Each structure stands twice: as structure tokens, then as C-alpha cells.
Amino acid sequence: MRDLSRVLRPRSIAVLGSGWARNVIAQCTKMGFEGPVWPVHPTREEIGGVPCVAALADLPEVPDAVFVGVNRHATLGVIEELAAIGAGGAICFASGWREAGDAGLQEALVAAAGNMPILGPNCYGVINYLDGALLWPDEHGGRRVERGVALISQSSNIVINLTMQARGLPIAYVACLGNAAQVGLADLAAAVLADERVTALGLYIEGIADAPAFAALAEAARATGKGIVAIKAGKTEASRDAAASHTASLAGGGAPSSAFLRQAGVAEVTSPAELIETLKILHAHGPGLGRQLCSLSCSGGEAGLMADLAATVGVEFPPLGDGQRARLAAVLGPLVTLSNPLDYHTFIWGDLAKTTEVFTATLQGYDAGLFVIDPPRPDRCDPSSFEPALEAIEAAQKATGKPAFALASLPENFDETRAIAQMARGVVPLMGMETALSAVKAAQTVAGREGWRPWPVIAAKAPQMLNEAQAKARIKAAGIAVPTSVSAARLDGLIPDGMTPPFALKGLGFAHKTEAGAVRLNVSDPSAEAEMPGAEGYLLEEMVTGGVAEVILGARCDPVYGATLTLGLGGVAAELLADTVTLVLPVTRVEIAEALRELRLWPLLDGWRGAARADTEALINAALTLQEMLRGDPSLVEVEINPLILRQSGAVAVDAVIWEEI
Template structure:
């Protein structure tokens, strides 16, 4: 268990601040649960208005508690009283506190100021805080219930191996209740609320260290400290414990709701999705998908790989499952030929490939099911099998022989996870689950959950997901950079840029242009005009000399009319360069993960394909190469249909240099873009033809959210 959270999850004593004598009230429920469930440590109700609370001696203040140390406070008093409560707690060497009270940063500036005061007091005294505005936590088996959740009203949930970590207390409890209904036992439940101190990442690490936890389910509205979250996922991966993540707040409306709920910062969902996807965490889209995946993982664990066998009594259901399996990334490999021969001999009217279809003839002869199950599970070399039997298991006629046939088929020695899809009541479902089978109603849900178990298996056994170390920040400031200055800054950072010259007016342009041979590109130089072509600020294929002077004159006049308030510094003159393909490189400060870098197909493919790969900065050339290769349009760079291969290594090295640049200047730069990065033939390099650097300003500051910009 994370050492700094020992007092939270393994307290020897708990003081309940604002303890109520009424076990149904927020201030009374945590105390009631701890008493009911047999917490063995010392319990101190604090209530200045009562001598006794729920049968125990009550104390008027923390200072009145007759003990030198109190490990944990559970606080349910008005917000303004809490900084004083914490200040008093210092004398009792309190090490952790759960703040159930709301009315802090989720309410606005005044609440945020109060939260900051509370946190400053806690940090000064060495007290870790869970909350505020949270539902608290519950730990199975120890009687520790620092929560007012209705989840515990009927008694402690069945104990199991699932840890639930949630920002939303109510929805986290809802997930726990659904898991309970699905027969999933609970090891712990924790809700973080506003996360002024302890956050989701801390709780994932604590769950990873808990020997009673096998799987971690996580509900998140906004990840505050992205890199800390990734490190926590890696800790869990190394412990062999998959993290299944339901991340909401992907729409603009959802992001606004998340901000008002727990002051969560959503960030860009595409960035989050790609970075989380490479971290080893398994992201799901719905509550159903989350619970289904937790069900598979807690009952049958990880899948070794992604080969799926499909057994059905309906050709239509087999097609549906095959479609779902392929979409989920499963390998729907056909049965081996010897196994197919055995199946063909046993089911001459069915299908022996994959899906294996027994057809309705199995209604008359359950031994067909027995043999099909045995052959598919023993000879198919599958990592899991999913079967469809509609309502047969519930049938008083078909059900008993079917269940016996399935069990006989599985008793042949195979340990492969076996999911059965059927329409049946709770009793029948329970009977099948007791034999070790996974039971689903919807075949597509079964396939999706098994696919996540396969992805989790690959993640757990895969290579470490390294979170790059951020370098020291540069003290260099950038102010209102134009394109020429941006190109120069990137060139200094090791990025190959085109040769260019600048001219303040048309006469200079004519004279300076003569240093170049061949056609030229001439562009306006202005920090205020980003879309130069739209403003008439670009001329291509211009000859040096008089034609260049004339082009510069027209550019300056056209842009002046289009943007009369813009600062126009002259024109940029560069030779026209031909290449094979183009990429667009971007780098920015993400509010969740800090500096990130992106790559996409350039030119006409930028908007057509919407094909972008995103990674943490800084990265090295090999990591950049992996991102480039992940693009759907990568074949266009790799010699597709006889076209020359481009210099991918040069592109990757440029991307790596750009990632180092944004990481080094993360305190002063918001965004960098190279559009396009022209790719030459293999071994001939890459060249940045246009560059944009957007520095921080007072009106548009770099958002620094804890670890994100550290």
C-alpha cells in the first residue's frame, strides 16, 4: 500500500468530526457503518452539542480526545470550520482526513480560496486530504467506512477483488451496486471529489499495492495530473492489475458539467484517448461495458492473446458475434483441419469453421453440444470461447441436458474461459456461473468484454510504458513571433528548415531575391496574420529580381487592405522545393498531460483523412517513428503503388526535436506548428516550409495543472 496513505486505508483510530447521533444523516452514517461492521480500532465521535453519539462518549473537540495520536479524521462540518479543525488536528498528529463537506472549488472563486486555505493548513501539518466534496471511501474486511454512501445501507457488500476508484461518489457507488448485482465482490471503494490533494492516481497506486485487489475499475470526469495518472497505471500494470477506465466529459456539454461538478479539467479527448490507449489502461465507453469487463476480469482473469472461438446454435447469431469480434480486434481463426474433420463427422449439417454452428439439431441430441464444446475448447487453440444458446438453458425440457452436456464437454481438460449467451432468469444464470462459466444476455457485450480482457492481457505482459522526464524549462521568452522568427527558433532547436531571406519592402525583395536560383515563394511577414493565403499574402513560382519586387509590392498592399491593423514586417523569400509528400507536425501544452506532440498527413490529406497520432513530449526518434507508422496514411509515405519512399527517419528526428523544443519551453509557449514538413526521398531529408509559434500572453496563459506542466 502507498506509504503516505497508510493512515487513510489502515487507520488504527478514527475521529468523526461533526458526528451525528442519527445514523441516517451524513454525519452519522460513517460512524454507524464502522460500528456495525466491526472496526477494531479506536473510535472518537466529535460533537460539542452531545455527551454521547450512537452510544459512544462524544468529545467537544479534537483536543479533548484522550489520545496522543489520531490517524484519520472523517469530517462533516461546514466548509468555513474545516481549516480550524485541521489546525487543531495537528496537536493529535493526525495523518489523513476525509472531507465529505461540499462548498469548495466546485462552487466558484470563494470556494476555491477556502479550499486552498484548507490544503495549505493540511500540508503544513503533514495531513493527506481526500476530498473535499467527496463520498469518501470503504475498505472491505476491516470495517473501515469513511463514507455516507447508501451503498452500505443493507450491510457491507460481498467481499471480492475489485477496487473502484471514482471522482463522482454517486456514480461510483452506482457502478459498485451494478457490480454487486453481477456477482462481483468488492475489495474497496473510493471517491475523490475535488481532489485538492489525493487524486485518482494516488488511489490507483494504493489499489495496486493492496494484496486483496485483482482489478481496478475507474470512473473519471477529468484527469487533473495526466502524467501522474500514467505512472499510476504503470504501477498497477507491474503489479499485474488491469485498470479499466470509464472517462466521461467528452462533449462540450459534458465538459461544462464536469467543471461545475468537481472542478475537473477535461482536456482534449483525442489526446487523452491516444495517450491512455498506449499506457496499458483499458478505456471503455459505457457503464455496461465497464461492468461487463470487470465481470470477466474478476471471474476469469486476463486472456493470454486474442484468438476467439465462436460456438452457436444459430447461424445468424454466429454472424453477429463474428462481426463484433473482428471489430474488437479478435483473431477469428478457423478451426484446425483435424478438429474440423471431427466436427464434420459429428455435425454433418452444421459448420465446422469458426463460428462453429451446431444448428437446431442439437435440440434433439445434447451430445452434439457436448462434443462441439469439447472439440472447440480442446483443439481450437483459442484464448476464449463465446457460445450462443438463446433460451435453451431456461427451458424445462432442453435446459437440464444442455447444462450437463456443456459441463461434460468442458470436463475434458480445457481451462479456456467460456462465455455463454442466453435468455434466462437469475436462478439459471447463477447455476451456470457457479460452474465457472461467464454468462451474458447480449453476444456483442460478451465479445467486447472478452476483447478488453485480451487487450489487458497484452498490456500486463507488454513492455513498460515509460512516462518521459521533463527537462528544465528555458528562461527564453518569445513575443509576437512572425514566421521568419519561428523558423529561426526551430532551426536553432535542430529542426531542418528551408533556406530563406527577408526583405522590408519591395525594393529590398527585388535585390535580395537574386541570391536564389530558380522559382521562389514569397510570403508576408506578420505576427498578426496566420492565414497568409487568405489575405493575399503568398505568391508562388516567382522569378528573382523585378518579378520578385512586383510580387512583394502586391503582397504588402493586399495584406494591408485585408488586415489594416496588422503589423506588417516585410516579406519572406525562399526557393521553391519539391518533395514526395507532406506531414503536419504540431506541439502544444495540453492542460492534462503537459507538452504533447502530434503528426498527421499533410497537404490535401490533412482535412480529408483527419489522421493524427499524438504522444507525450519529449520523445525520441524511435518513438516518433512509431507514431508516424501508426497513421492510416502511412502507406502513402512508404512506397505505395510504386511511389518513392520518403525519408521517414528524417521526419521522426524532426518530430523528436520539436518535442524537445515544446518540453523545454513549456512555460512560455502554448503551441508550435510546422505545416508542411516536406518529405524528400529516402535518405535525402525533410524540410520545414512554414512554422508557427504561439507564445504565452497575459490573455492566453499556459495552463499549468500540477504535473501536467511540471
Template structure:
């Protein structure tokens, strides 16, 4: 179920009943009831507690059946054994939505509860959730204070939501809507995100997600939000080794749940961040109207400091995060020189050299010149501004006037102005925040926010899997996988599969020398002694066969032509079927050093040729492929086509948990796969 209307009973019900209401401030039932009562001007509110009592003049009713009218939305905050009877009673009186705060009593019971609710034509949020808040409809069904502005938050955990809320409040921002997902037995992250896309007051969407469930649907929701002009900021977990599951291939070691989420966010136009603080810093910047440059290109930043040291440190902070701190045009430099005293720095970063202390208006004049000069996409003021009133309260009024002038200049220019100040809770920063100018206590906050926004890019369209495979492969052996991938257009050297030395020598007559002998059935052949290269004649082939059989005990071998094109590089191309996101394609620097280098790029499979080329360009060592120190470029179109072939084969064969080609030899004349194997689901 998608969109806003199907969940109207969740976000803007005609009536609410809180079951488990309490008059004791230390209990959840008190805060839920108190919050529900704050919306009495908009909807009917009923409080239920079988022991009686009341709150703020509203009596507690003994049961849902004792209410004068059927509640549309029922909040359940009773001990676990009583949840199901309360829900059944709510369904009987006609409730359309249930928010279950109570922790579940086990997966089976939670699924049974969800079946009861959805079978009755209603929806379930939770169980084990913190509730829901919609500041635009006066709906407060949660514990905690949620300031009202324009960030829509979807979270699987309560405390991160509270932290985000408090950080937003300090920055003069807040929530349009907050949805605590809990155990997602019915309403899930995708439902909540889709509702925020349709929610007019929400301008920025934030999400803390641990369990991605239907990851492809979430990716589509991220992309739809981007298309609607609503940036999505994501937090998740899973970067540590405890979250990595070992697998039988290099691909399994290189494609972790976190790297998959990072790749999906990049593809879908969402921004994956590391902390609640980074999320809030970026959201504040986005709410101020800061946006990535249209048409791509580096994001340009002009820095203004009232200290040479602070300006230089700020410039470095932006540079190391990939932002451009460009030279200023002669015209802008001349305007600054006319404004600033002799000896001031008129390049980027701009050093006021005491001009602000002599005249606070210098801050606004310099910022205006930079904002209107066209040399930068954002101007960052760093240093002491905002703190003059702390040392001399008599300067407070003038400092606030200059703050207004700064905000006016930003509004007139249509460009971003960010302020980093030493001050804390003084009047001028409050004026700036009130005018929508982001204010930060640390310069790295501003740098992280701008660098993140610069990374926001339109989603990358990928083809859907339209062709179902006509057969299921019986195993993941090289022989089987080679035939499969060849049917998708992937090139391999000439080869014959054998079981004895005599068969190997006979096969060599058709394959030709020099050749390669490989033992079958080994995940990592080189380490096990299962590969012999550049065998030049029958004697060398027989000797290698005997050594290999003794070392590996393999029953089957392949005699394969030796591929030695000049200026070649080894890639690894793999696909792993993620439980949430389905097939995830990976390309990286390959061969025996694949895991050592860990130079990879990921995307959902299948892929377009354009997307495959982007993956190749994202590798840290991509310049090797494009020609390094006079070497010719590899055939990038052939390399991309090979990546697409592996990705599509895996996407169309769901019986494969993993599929890998390693190495894929790419060279100026094309691409050829030298080894491959699969892991059956």
C-alpha cells in the same frame, strides 16, 4: 507520497471517528456511522455529535476532545462553517488523516484547509467527496452498498461509482477498494492509484477522472500498474465541442483534452473506455484471466452458436471491433464433426444445429474442443444456453452440471471462455459467474470487452527532457522558430527574410528560382493570400510582392527556395503544452487540409525515434507514406527524426505554448519543413 504505507491511516486506521454521526437513516451521518460500526471487530469506532444520542449501542460523544483515545482517521460530515474547527480539533488530539465529506466553501478556503491538515503532518481526502471503502480491511466510510471482490476504483464523482458497483454486483464481482477523490486538495488520483498498485487484493484498477492535474505522474502510475500486472481502465469526459479550447494554430484545433488523454492512456498501457457499462464488462473479462496475446498479433475468437443467425451476428460483432474470427484447423473441424449431428456448421462460427436441445452436454463438448484446439485465444458461446431452465425447470440441474463442465474446460485449457445468454438470473449463469466465467446479456458487451483487452499493450517508454534550453525565444515568428528548429537538426529550404520588393529580388539571386514568397505574421497564410508559389523570375516576384502587401499589409516577408521532390507528402507536426500533461506531440496529414482530414496521432513529448515511427504508422493514411500503388516509400527514418526534433524543441522550451511545422514535406529522399510558427505561453 507514494505506495501503501504512507496512506495506512486512510485505508486501514487503528481507530475511526465520525463527526456528524446521526441516528436518522435519511442523513449522511447515519450511513457513515453505520458503515464505520461494521468494522468494529478490526478497529475502535467513535461517533461524535454535539447534541448527544447514539447508534447501535454506541453513544455519541460531544467532541473529539471527549473521546477516550485519539482517533487516527476522522470523517467530517458537518456543515461547511464547522469543518475547519473540527479539523483543528482533530489535529490537536493527534489525528493523522481526515476524510471531508462536506462540500468546500470556495477554492481559497479549501486550499487553506489542505494547508492546515498537511502542515499538521496529516493527510486530507476531499473535501466534497463521497468517502472511502476498503472491503479488505472492513473499512466502510461512505454512502451506498459496495460488494467485495477485486476491482479498485478511484473516482472524482460519486454516482458513477455507485453505478459501477451495481453493475459489478450483477456480474458477480465487486470492489477491493473505492476512493472518492472529491476536490483533490491533498490526496489526488495519482496517490490513490499508486496505493492500488501496492494493494495485493486489487487485481484490476478502474478510474473516473475529470481533472488530471499532474498528468505525467498519472501516466507513470498507469504504466507502473501495467508493469505490476494490474490493468487500468479509465473513464473521462471532454469529447464534445464544449470541452475544446480554440487556439491560434492547426495544432490547437487538432489536440483536444480528450484526444490527449486517449494518447496518454495508449502510451501508458491503460484502456480508455466510453461508459461505466463498458468498464464493468471489460473488468469482468480481465478478472476471468483474459489477457491480450503476448508478443502482439491479432486476438483470435471462436464463436459457438445454437442458432446460425446468432452465431453470424456474433462473428460480425467481433470482426467490426478488430478481432480475428479465423478458420479452424482441419483437426479441430474433424473433432467437431464427430461431435455434432450431420448438417451442423463446423467452421467458425460453429452452428450446433439443434445439438444442444438433444443433449445439453454438446455445449461443453464443443467448447472443450475449441478451447483445447489451439485455433483461438477465446471461445464465445452465444445464444440459448442458460435459458433451458426458464422453459423447463426440470432441466435446471443438468444445465448447471454443463455450466460446471464449461468452466472446467476453460480452466484446463488456460484460454478464455465467454458466454452470451438470453437468460437473466437463472441458475446456470450463476454457476458460470461463480466459477469466474464472464456472462453477458448482449453480444456487443462481450465483443467490446475482448476488443478492449486486445488493445492493452505494454507502455511506450519516452525519453525525459534532460537538456534545458540555453535561451528563451523572444517570439513565435517563422524566422525565430526556423532558427530554433534548425538548431535541433530540422531541414529547411534556403531562404532570406526581406521587407521590400527590391530586397526580395536581391534575395532571389542567392536563393534561386523557382521560389516561394510568404508574408510573415499570419497564422493561416494561404487563406489570407500570404503565399505565392513557383515564382519563376523577378517580374513575377515583384508582382506577387505587391499583391501580397495589398492583401495582407504584412511588414516582413520570406523568399524561399521552392521544394518539389517527387512522391512527396505533406505532414503536420505540432506540439501543444497541456495544463496537466505538459508538451503533447501530434503528427498528421498536413498542409491546408490538416483540419479537414483530422488524421492525427498523439504522444507525450519528447519522443524516441521508435515512438515517432509508431505515430506515423497509426495514421489512417499511413499506407500513402509506405508507398501506394507502386509509388516509392517516403524516408520514414527522416520523417521520424523530424517529428522528434520538433517534439524535443518544444519540450525544452517551456516558453512555447504551441509549436508547429506545417507542412513538413516527406519524400523518398528525406524530410524538409516548409513553414513553422510558435505561440508563446
């Protein structure tokens, strides 16, 4: 791992180029960088009011960090020279490398750099708001801070927009990866998190090149009390072979990415606003926000909105305890309905002592509290009457040691000055009800299994599909029950000796037999059936009875995350229901059981309205069997069972497909 300390926290900076270099100099001056900034240009006497040197060899000393703002071909020579003189690192700003189809030029750049770290190419650079050091050629909206979060992005525009926030989030670092030719996401993230002044990490990710390294990074961050939250872009793109199986279709797009982030203990959000609000929570309180929440407001309308929005987001507000009710009743009196969310009315408005008691008594019984409060805009109104309630929120947090969030129903109802002041006092202002609840939900998910790493990625293969008879023989040998059957090349070869009708008749050689018309049910005499066009043979099975539910179960290699497991409600309507969960392997029995309970239709498996319960332990056993099949046989690319019929006791694989490298 390369040492990025000099390029992230430079004591001296050199800049090459003209217009871009002028911008870097201006930003360093504006932010109060105390070290020297040296422009390097062969013909100009000064850039941005700072005298130039003609060549790198003319610098008074070796620079810690260098912004290389020249064209891509000139960049190669500059990087080679910087590496030779022992510079601390460089930002390669120019575009036109691998992203433009010139992979060879990018490989030459990496070779020229040697052991010297480079960010990019096609990279905007780094902002260090802690020390005022900017290798950044554009505008930004940040300010100097003593501690704060780090932002790393694979999009320069996205991260520029994030710096323009007026929500009170203190930002310590901004860094772009560009093409990440040499320094990758995990290395850059580890380097910024190593700064003790960094409290949390926010990411905008377009791709993860090294999933095991990223998982290790996330675990190391949590161990030091620093949470990570990410936006993962590109989730709507269907996987390249989505038509090959139901599993591929259902687990395509963003399912593996979301599963990986969740299992690695990284909070995933979907918008820049949610990213900022979640980072504010992690900055102030670290990872591990509890799930037992209370909501307080002085309006029944606000309480109702919070309850409704919480239900859509998946945040829970458990009932008040008896002790809390007694304390609250003593202050609020008989006219206030005691519930969670709580509308405490305005009887105590302006009374700091009573408001503090109500807020503290409620918060004491929960992991964290959301206090809905919208101070009047200060340019047209007098917000002074809201100060006692705001002070009471802070007092309740101090008294209980529990996070107390001041929540404005609209983002603009906390101005930036107030938001910064509240953050400085340790009270996180959350902006917008739905965004705030989503951020709280995200902050609750920053947890992962210690030591978990995804399997290594196996090189891309050109698989072939086994027919159903072959696939079922494989899964039967692994320990998964299949129906009694007989197979033959022709219909007249199917002799069901010792088998009990009715039968299921299937044509072999189809990935999706139902769509191909290659499945006939309730067959009594296979010799009386017509041939199936395109069939490579036939399979006759006893039909399975006593089923409680049909599920789909699939394990497959993944080009980014090693391998995935997908399970959910199945049968011919599997894709129509789209009620599945995906996990990144390896997984445990407990993790599979927890994932099943995330299904929308989980109650159907668990005895909905007095119906029989499906044997979900049999499903879990089958899932673990598929995991071991993939683990033990590197030729396997995918194993799918759809449906696996769950009985009250046991499970039978009614259809199976295997893709393997032959």
C-alpha cells in the same frame, strides 16, 4: 507518501454530524463492521441507536478513521484536533471550498491536517467491502467480498451508480477523491492496490494532477499483475489556445489524455458498462489479454453479428488452423462451415463431451475465446438445456488455460445470480455484444513501456510567434530540410538569384497564411505581384516537386502531460481530414512508427494500389528532431510543420510555425 492504511482498513470509526452520521452508522451495521463506531455530538445522547460522546476528547481511544459530517468552518477545528490526537485519517464531507471559490479555506484545511491523511474535502468517503468498514453517508449497491476490484472516482454519483451493477463484478473498495486537496489520485490508488485482496483498479477521472506519479503507479500495478481501466471525463473541451495552430486544434480535447493513458498502460473506456466489463476481465485474468480471439455460437446470425461488431471495435478473429479444422470436422461433420467466428449449429446441443471437445479444440489455437450464449430467463423459462454448453465453456478454459468468456448478446440475459456464480468459478460473463467486444479491446491495451514517464510540466508561458523565415531557419539548423528561399521586408527586395521558378510567395506574420490569403503559388516574377495587406515581410521559395504525401507534424508543451507530439495527414485540409495521432513525449522511433500505422489514411503513405511509397523514415526522423528541440530549449512552446512534404526519398518542410517565450 502518507500512510492511508488506517483510514482504508479501520478497526475503529468515529462519526461527526447528525443526519450524515446516522447514515454512516447504519451502513456499517448493515455491512457487518466488527469494530466500534462512535458518534460524536455535543448535545445528542444517541445517533442511530448508538450512544454519543460529547467531544473527541471523550472517545475511549484514538479512532483509526473519522467521518467528518459537519460544516466547512467547523471542519477546520475538528481536523486540527484529530491530527493532534493521532487519528489515522478523516473524510471531509462538507462542500464550499476551492470548488466554490474559497481556495484559502481549503489551504487552511490542509495545514490543519498536517501529516494526517484526509480525503476531500467535498468528498463522499470510502467503502471497504472486504472488512465491512464504511465511511459513507448514502446508499450503495455493493456486498461483502473476499477479493475484488477497487473503484476510485472524482464523481460521487458515478461511483454510486457503479456499485448498483448487477453484472457479477466483485467490488473490494469504493473511494472518492472530492477536491483532492491533500491525498491525490496516485496516492489513493497506490494505497488500495497495496491490499493483496484487490485484483484491479477502475477509475473515473476528471483531471490528473501529477502525470509522472500516475505513470509510475500504472507500471507498479502491472508489475504485480493488476490492471487499471479508466473513464477520462471532459475530453470534448477544446484546448485554451486551439486557434493558435493546427496542432493545437487537432491535439485538443481528449487526444493528449488518451495518448497518456495508452502510453502509461491504462485501458481507456468511454462508458460505465465498458468499465465494469473490462474490470471483470482484469479481475479474473489480469492485464495482458492476447489479441488472437475466437468466437463461437450456435447461430449464424450471432456469428455474423460478432464479425460485424468486431470490425467496428477493432477486434480481430483470425482464421482457424489446419489442426483445429481437422478436430472440429471430426465432431461437427460436413454440414458445418468451419470458420472464425464459428457457428457450430445445434447438432451437438446438450452433448457435454462433444461440446467440450469443440470448444476446447477451437480455444486451443487462440489467446482467448468469446462463447455467445443467452440462457433463457429463469422466471418464465427452463434454462437447464443450456447448462451443458455453459459447463463446456468452463471445461475448455480449464483444459487450455486460456480465458473463455461466456457472452450474452443482451446484458439482461445473464441474471445477477448466474453472473456471480460464473465469476466465482473463474469464467467471466460478458454482458452485451458491443460492450463485451469493447471491453476485450480495452483489456488488450493494458501494456506500457517499462520506465516511461512524461516530461515534467513547464510553467505557463506567454509565447510569441516567430515568422516563417525565422521558424525555418531554426528547424533547418536542427537538421530538417527546407526549400531554397529568400526573404525581404518588401516585395521589391526579393531577389531570387540562383533560384529556379516556379516559386511560392508568402506573407510573413500570419499563423494561418492560407486563410489570410497570404500564399501565392506558381509565381514566376515576385516583383509583378501585389502587396499582401497585413504582411510583416515576404518569403519567396522554390516550390517543392516530387512529393508523395503531405503530413502535419507538431510538438508542443502541454499543461498536464508535459509535451505532446502530433502527426498525420496534413496540408490545407489537415483539420478537415482530422487524421492524426497524438503521443505524449518522450517517444521512441518504434512508437512513432506504430502510431503512424494507426492513421486511417496510412495506406496512402504506404503505396496504396501500387502508388509510390512515402519516405516515412524521414517523417520519423523529423518527429524525433522536434522532440529534441523541445527537450533542449525550455523557451520553446510549440513547433509545427504543415505541410512536411514526403518524397520517395527524403522530406521537406514547406511551412513552419514556432511559438517561443521571448
